[in-house]
Amino acid sequence: MADAPKCPPCKPGAPGWLATFSDLCTLLLTFFILLLSFAKTETAKYEAAIGSLRNAFGGNVLKAGEVMRPGKSPSDAPTMIDSDMPSKPFPIEFLTAEGLLDKHEINRESDAQLNQLKKMLADNELSESANVYEMPETIMVRMKDKVQFQKGSVGIDEINIQVFDHLVKMMRENNWNIMVEGHAEAGEVGKKGEDAYELSSQRALAVSKSLIQRGISADRITTIFYGDSRPQAKVNGNVSDRRVEFLLKKVDLRTEGRKVEAQ
Structure with missing residues (x-):
């Protein structure tokens, strides 16, 4: 019985780091799409969206005043605890500096x-x-x-x-x-x-x-x-x-x- 023909050698594929780089680009694109979608959103709708994200990720989305610190848990994952020094909310001025968002729209009535x-x-x-x-x-x-x-x-x-x-x-x-x-x-x-x-x-x-x-x-x-x-x-x-x-x-x-x- 004749031997099966051997496959020609495959061309070398993309380097391994390219997959990680592609994931990073996708995440960045998603982030900027979210920023754009929130550009015309009222505070109440924004809070509802944050609540949905919190539920989707198992409640691990940080609230104002909470920080992540290493702790002991079955999965050896960081434990979320209250901070003695509450973290400041994301500065609206950072977004309005380049004209991405209208400050008056976020702050409701001026x-x-x-x-x-x-x-x-x-x-x-x-x-x-x-x-x-x-x-x-x-x-x-x-x-x-x-x-x-x-x-x-x-x-x-x-x-x-x-x-x-x-x-x-x-x-x-x-x-x-x-x-x-x-x-x-x-x-x-x-x-x-x-x-x-x-x-x-x-x-x-x-x-x-x-x-x-x-x-x-x-x-x-x-x-x-x-x-x-x-x-x-x-x-x-x-x-x-x-x-x-x-x-x-x-x-x-x-x-x-x-x-x-x-x-």
Whole structure:
């Protein structure tokens, strides 16, 4: 039986270090793609992405204030512990120095906009009647003054008319959206047998209609009701849970989202 023909000698392949170099280039490319994808991302979305990465890598993504130090473990891997000297977050200025990211987009609302809001409240004599909060994607103003109601009633019982008029004036002059939140007392029952949720919804609706009658566009008003699920602490022995509160927001956060397939 004849011997099988011998294969011709193979040409020498690429050196071994080339595979490692290719992996490095791929990782660098992925890193810069991630930077580009985050360039227009809000803080809340960035935090969600970090959470996904943390879950994907078994929770070993470092949080702010944590460092990696060698430790004893079954796999002899570094152990993650809290640091006595918390590490600083990744400097945004490093990215904005070369124009990669817009600092104002990362920092949500700029300081100039926040100062403009405070001046606006002062001009409308609302500085003492409002609390300002910096939210993940907007600035929120919660009015201290509330519309209050008699027990079991949906008719307005007590309101600071002057503050209410200043609020309407500011809404007319600026592109703001308002959230009207209705509340009820624990176990409260209406005159027609309405429960707490029905009472809170009717109260919020009554105030929303009052705003519309005063010239506020209906598409800038969001009406929410909580029933008796958000009670307030007692103030001088009085409970103000039969109330409607106002929240102002700089932008409308309602979006259509992205359609995905169910399967």
